[in-house]
Structures are given as C-alpha cells and as structure tokens.
Amino acid sequence: MQNCIIASTSTIHGSGPLEYLFEALIELYTDTNEILFIPYARPGGISLDEYTIGVNNIFKKINKRVLGIHMFSDITEAFKNTQGIFTGGGNTFLLVDQLYRNKVLQPLKNAIELGTPYLGTSAGSNICGLTMQTTNDMPIVQPPSYKTLGIMPFNINAHYLDPDPNSTHKGETRETRIKEFHTINPQPVVGLREGSWLRIHQDDIILKGTLSARIFEQNKNPYEIVSGSSLSQLN
Amino acid sequence: MQNCIIASTSTIHGSGPLEYLFEALIELYTDTNEILFIPYARPGGISLDEYTIGVNNIFKKINKRVLGIHMFSDITEAFKNTQGIFTGGGNTFLLVDQLYRNKVLQPLKNAIELGTPYLGTSAGSNICGLTMQTTNDMPIVQPPSYKTLGIMPFNINAHYLDPDPNSTHKGETRETRIKEFHTINPQPVVGLREGSWLRIHQDDIILKGTLSARIFEQNKNPYEIVSGSSLSQLN
Numbered sequence: 001m002q003n004c005i006i007a008s009t010s011t012i013h014g015s016g017p018l019e020y021l022f023e024a025l026i027e028l029y030t031d032t033n034e035i036l037f038i039p040y041a042r043p044g045g046i047s048l049d050e051y052t053i054g055v056n057n058i059f060k061k062i063n064k065r066v067l068g069i070h071m072f073s074d075i076t077e078a079f080k081n082t083q084g085i086f087t088g089g090g091n092t093f094l095l096v097d098q099l100y101r102n103k104v105l106q107p108l109k110n111a112i113e114l115g116t117p118y119l120g121t122s123a124g125s126n127i128c129g130l131t132m133q134t135t136n137d138m139p140i141v142q143p144p145s146y147k148t149l150g151i152m153p154f155n156i157n158a159h160y161l162d163p164d165p166n167s168t169h170k171g172e173t174r175e176t177r178i179k180e181f182h183t184i185n186p187q188p189v190v191g192l193r194e195g196s197w198l199r200i201h202q203d204d205i206i207l208k209g210t211l212s213a214r215i216f217e218q219n220k221n222p223y224e225i226v227s228g229s230s231l232s233q234l235n
Numbered sequence: 236m237q238n239c240i241i242a243s244t245s246t247i248h249g250s251g252p253l254e255y256l257f258e259a260l261i262e263l264y265t266d267t268n269e270i271l272f273i274p275y276a277r278p279g280g281i282s283l284d285e286y287t288i289g290v291n292n293i294f295k296k297i298n299k300r301v302l303g304i305h306m307f308s309d310i311t312e313a314f315k316n317t318q319g320i321f322t323g324g325g326n327t328f329l330l331v332d333q334l335y336r337n338k339v340l341q342p343l344k345n346a347i348e349l350g351t352p353y354l355g356t357s358a359g360s361n362i363c364g365l366t367m368q369t370t371n372d373m374p375i376v377q378p379p380s381y382k383t384l385g386i387m388p389f390n391i392n393a394h395y396l397d398p399d400p401n402s403t404h405k406g407e408t409r410e411t412r413i414k415e416f417h418t419i420n421p422q423p424v425v426g427l428r429e430g431s432w433l434r435i436h437q438d439d440i441i442l443k444g445t446l447s448a449r450i451f452e453q454n455k456n457p458y459e460i461v462s463g464s465s466l467s468q469l470n
Contacts, residue, residue, distance in 0.1 A: 013403035044411055045418030091415050093374075133375055136406060139328075139368050140416045142381050146374055159406035168248035170429055171371060171394035176279055180326050181375045183280030194405055 001115040002151060003028065004200040006128050008158045008192035010089055010121040017058050018121075020195065024208070026062055028117045032084030035059060037066045038108070040098035041090025041123040055088060069104065079107045082116055089122025089158075092135035096127060097143035109149050118151075122158045125192070129155035134181055134189050136174075152198070152205060153187070153235035160191030160214060175214075175222065182218045188234050189216040198231065205231040236350040237386060238263065239435040241363050243393045243427035245324055245356040252293050253356075255430065259443070261297055263352045267319030270294060272301045273343070275333035276325025276358040290323060304339065314342045317351055324357025324393075327370035331362060332378035344384050353386075357393045360427070364390035369416055369424050371409075387433070387440060388422070388470035395426030395449060410449075410457065417453045423469050424451040433466065440466040 005028050011017045018025065029035065039051040046054075052068035059066050066086070072078035085108070087095070099105045112118045120128055126135050128151040132143075136159060163173040172180075178189050191214035192198070199206045207213050212224040215234065225231070240263050246252045253260065264270065274286040281289075287303035294301050301321070307313035320343070322330070334340045347353045355363055361370050363386040367378075371394060398408040407415075413424050426449035427433070434441045442448050447459040450469065460466070 009405045011405050013405065042415075042418070043407075045415050091412075094415070094419070134373060136373070138412045138416055139370065139374060139381055140419050146377050159404065161404065161406070169394065169396065170244045170246050170248065171396070172278075177326075177373045180277075180280050180329070181373055183277070184329070184375050 001202060002112055002118075002200045003115050003202075004112065004118040004120070004128065004151065005197050006125040006152070006156065006192075006200065007119070007121045007197035008125065008160065009194040012195045021119075021197070022062055024197070024199070025119065028119060029062075029064060029084045032064065032117055034065045034067060034082075035084045035086050036069060036078060036082045038069050038085070038087040038095075038099075038104065038124070040102075041088060041092065041095035043088070043090035051088065051090075055086070075102060075104055075107055079111050082111060084117040084119075085111060086119040087121075087124030087127065089124055091140055092123040092126045092132050092137045093139050093141050093143055095123045096132050096146070096148065097141045099127070100144045105149065109151070112149065112151055125156055125158050128152055130187050131155060131185070133185060134178060151200065152231075154190055154231075155187055156190045156192050156198075158192055160193045175216075178216045182216065186218050188218075190214075190231065190234070191216065191222075196227070203232060205234075207231060236437060237347055237353075237435045238350050238437075239347065239353040239355070239363065239386060240432050241360040241387070241391065241427075241435065242354070242356045242432035243360065243395065244429040247430045256354075256432070257297055259432070259434070260354065263354060264297075264299060264319045267299060267352055269300045269302060269317075270319045270321050271304060271313060271317045273304050273320070273322040273330075273334075273339070273359065275337075276323060276327065276330035278323070278325035286323065286325075290321070310337060310339055310342055314346050317346060319352040319354075320346060321354040322356075322359030322362065324359055326375055327358040327361045327367050327372045328374050328376050328378055330358045331367050331381070331383060332376045334362065335379045340384065344386070347384065347386055360391055360393050363387055365422050366390060366420070368420060369413060386435065387466075389425055389466075390422055391425045391427050391433075393427055395428045410451075413451045417451065421453050423453070425449075425466065425469070426451065426457075431462070438467060440469075442466060
C-alpha cells in the first residue's frame with residue numbers, strides 16, 4: 001500500500017528547489033492539499049521554522065500548504081488525518097536523533113504503510129532504508145540507534161558520486177566507503193545519483209529520472225541499472 | 236609531555252605511503268625501534284593482519300619494526316615498554332568502536348600523555364581530537380560513544396577539501412557540514428588539508444607541511460592559518 005518518492009536530492013544543478021520533481025509530485029500528492037513536513041534535518045543549521053517557511057514557499061507553486069510537525073503539541077495529532085508527508089534533507093544524524101527523541105519513527109512508518117503519500121529528499125530518503133549507515137553526513141549528534149524505517153529492504157546512498165578519474169585527493173571514494181560498509185553489513189545499497197528517485201507504489205519500486213543507478217551487493221561487483229528498472233527483488 | 240604527529244592523510248598524490256613524512260618520522264621515532272600499530276580502522280575492509288604487514292613494509296624503509304596490537308593477548312602487555320605508536324587510517328567509526336570494545340582508549344591516552352611518540356594518519360588523527368564527530372566516514376558500525384582521546388582541545392577534519400567552484404553537485408560541501416556541526420557543538424575544528432600535519436611537542440601544537448589550514452570556530456567566520464603557526468591557544 002506504499003506510495004512514495006525517494007529522491008537523491010531536493011535540488012539539481014540549474015533549477016530551483018524540487019522543480020525537477022514537480023510533475024511527479026503533482027501525481028504523488030493528487031489528493032493532498034496539506035503536507036505534514038518533517039524539518040528535523042535542518043540543512044546548514046537553519047531553524048525548524050525557517051526551514052518550514054522555505055518549504056511552504058516551494059509547495060505554494062503547486063498549490064499545497066505545508067505544516068511543520070514541530071507546530072503540533074502532540075505527535076499523534078500531527079499524523080491524524082494527514083494527507084501527505086515530506087521529510088526534507090539536511091543532516092541525517094540530526095534527523096534520526098530527533099525522530100527517536102520525539103517518538104516520530106513508528107507513527108511515520110505506520111502512516112507510510114497505510115499508503116499516505118510520502119516524499120523524501122536526501123536525509124529524508126536515507127531514513128527509508130533499513131539503516132542510516134550509508135549516509136554521507138557528519139555525526140554531529142549521536143542518535144540512540146542507526147535503525148530507520150525499512151520502507152525498502154535495502155539502504156540508499158543519496159547524492160551518489162562517481163569517482164573522479166582526475167582527482168589527486170586521497171580521501172576515500174564513495175565506492176570505497178560502501179565497500180567498507182559491506183565488510184560488516186549485508187544489505188544492498190542503491191547509489192542514487194542527483195536527479196534520480198525511486199517510485200514506490202504498492203509493492204513495486206521503480207528507478208525514475210534520466211540517469212542509471214549503481215547497485216552494491218555484498219560480495220558482488222557493483223553494477224548499473226537503467227531508469228525504469230524495478231528494484232522490488234533487491235534484498 | 237606529548238610528542239605526536241597528527242597527519243591529515245597517510246599518502247599524498249604522486250608519492251608512496253607515508254613517504255612525505257619520512258623525515259619527520261625519523262625525528263619523531265628517534266629512540267624507537269619497534270612501533271605498536273593500531274590497525275582497527277581497516278581501510279577498504281582489509282584484515283588486521285594484511286594492514287599490519289603492509290605498514291611493516293613501509294616502516295622497514297626507515298628501519299623500524301611494526302607489531303599489531305591484535306597480536307597481543309593482553310592490552311596492558313601491548314603498551315608495556317612501548318617505544319612508539321601508530322594508528323592508521325580507514326573507517327573512523329570502526330576504529331573508535333574497536334578502541335572502546337577492546338578497552339584500548341585509556342591505555343593509549345596514558346601512553347601518549349607519558350610522551351610515547353605517536354603518529355596518527357586520517358582516522359588515527361581524528362581520534363586525537365575531543366570527539367570523532369568531524370569525520371568524513373560512513374557510520375558502518377555504531378560505537379558506544381563519539382568521545383575520543385582529547386590530546387588536542389579541538390577537533391580536526393582530515394582530508395579537508397575546499398569547495399570546488401565549478402561543481403554542479405548539490406551534496407553538502409565540507410564547510411557546510413562543519414557549520415552544521417557547530418550549530419550543536421562548541422569546539423573548534425581544524426580543517427587539515429592533505430599534506431599538512433600538526434606537530435605536538437610538549438605543550439605546543441604547530442601546523443606543518445607547505446599548505447595553510449582552515450580554522451572553524453563557533454559563531455565566527457572560518458579563517459586560514461599558515462604553516463608554522465601555533466594552535467596551542469585554540470580551544
């Protein structure tokens with residue numbers, strides 16, 4: 001019964017925030033006038049209110065209103081009758097920490113499993129995997145657990161970046177980091193490039209956007225899948 | 236009484252592992268024949284033995300022998316009479332997790348405070364700050380705490396990378412990530428570029444190498460310091 005868009009990034013080069021997704025969002029949020037926004041990831045450290053106001057200004061363009069979850073005194077109240085949900089990007093450690101501390105994780109999972117339209121971008125997409133352990137973010141706070149929603153039976157790596165063949169930098173490539181992840185953890189990782197998203201509808205998971213995605217499975221060589229491919233068998 | 240080299244990276248472009256540091260290492264390890272090596276960070280997921288053998292092959296070039304800490308059945312024994320210590324790079328989460336689980340953190344801190352010559356590279360340098368929270372690595376395991384050795388009264392960011400003005404990538408820059416860190420944590424962060432190191436000798440901390448370093452203090456604009464500057468007043 002799930003109905004989600006799991007996007008690598010909110011913004012692609014050369015266009016405004018979420019613009020490249022507007023068509024897909026109009027379809028996702030067909031019956032949604034008001035979106036419950038989860039601003040906990042606070043990109044660049046902006047406040048919950050600033051973040052919510054900015055996101056409301058974006059969604060105004062497709063005639064949706066946005067309410068921040070921090071505006072409710074009661075979490076159960078926030079999810080009651082919600083017509084659609086969006087979790088924005090920022091710092092994944094901060095997001096997951098706040099989801100645990102404010103007891104939002106389980107009601108959020110329930111709402112998504114009941115079919116409430118859900119959009120995640122960047123950190124808001126990372127939390128849809130089994131764990132947040134393939135984030136690129138800095139551990140600026142220590143969440144009680146790295147376990148996340150498990151809407152998909154794998155992890156994603158948002159903002160996936162191919163190694164630059166001309167780089168002289170010796171810090172680990174993204175691929176090396178994911179390889180290190182797989183020496184300890186078994187679940188597949190979907191490297192989602194900026195401009196790609198996963199469309200989860202009922203039991204299907206389809207790669208969308210123009211780019212291919214890079215799939216990392218434990219003890220296998222990484223491989224590419226083209227846009228339009230199904231990922232529902234990946235686990 | 237400390238005597239340390241805290242390096243951004245083990246290897247710089249165009250030269251072999253640690254080669255750019257050999258001269259400084261010969262001075263650091265003047266009275267050291269045998270180095271106690273901490274291989275827990277396992278770069279790329281290699282084994283503790285593989286990592287130790289590789290490091291021994293490097294130190295052979297400057298006439299030092301290397302013993303891996305995992306070769307000792309007893310941690311106290313490992314630190315008894317140790318003449319020098321090296322913690323290598325890899326994944327900082329894995330390193331810190333193993334330091335806690337194997338109860339190495341406190342004996343390591345004691346040995347450094349007693350003046351045992353210490354080299355850290357990358358993850359092995361991150362652990363010398365107050366916390367590991369300005370690492371670039373993926374959280375492939377969950378350590379019991381992010382608190383680290385506190386040999387210096389600040390954190391470092393190893394492999395510090397300047398924003399690329401031509402980049403079309405929308406993932407956070409290193410500077411944005413550190414700014415997010417400072418919305419929650421007060422300690423300064425030293426962005427150490429590849430090829431830079433900190434020379435800690437008694438109570439002084441000097442920036443070495445040819446490059447400048449970028450200093451991030453909470454509620455201040457970031458600024459550069461040139462090689463040769465003292466960091467002992469930064470806290």
